[in-house]
Amino acid sequence: MSKKSILPFGRANYKLMIIGIGVILLGFILMSLDSTEFGFGFLGLTLGPLVVFSGFVIGFFAILKTPEEPNDDN
Numbered sequence: 001m002s003k004k005s006i007l008p009f010g011r012a013n014y015k016l017m018i019i020g021i022g023v024i025l026l027g028f029i030l031m032s033l034d035s036t037e038f039g040f041g042f043l044g045l046t047l048g049p050l051v052v053f054s055g056f057v058i059g060f061f062a063i064l065k066t067p068e069e070p071n072d073d074n
Contacts, residue, residue, distance in 0.1 A: 010067025017062040023055030 009017075031048030034041045 009062075013062050013065055013067055016065065017059055020055045020057075020059035020062055023058055024052050025055075027052030027055055 027048050027050075030051055031039060031044050034044035034048070036044065039045070
């Protein structure tokens with residue numbers, strides 16, 4: 001008889017989700033650090049949005065990753 005996990009995601013899913021949220025926050029911080037007027041410099045228009053997009057990709061991957069089943073070889 002196998003035990004089913006109550007949580008829909010595994011530990012790796014939650015770690016990836018937290019990493020994705022951190023990357024998204026980093027991207028917004030990068031966009032706010034742009035010194036040009038209204039954020040129209042490299043950080044505000046190029047690097048920041050790419051970092052935010054990569055954070056969303058990590059979060060999407062975290063949702064779609066199937067949790068690993070615990071090995072029960074007793």
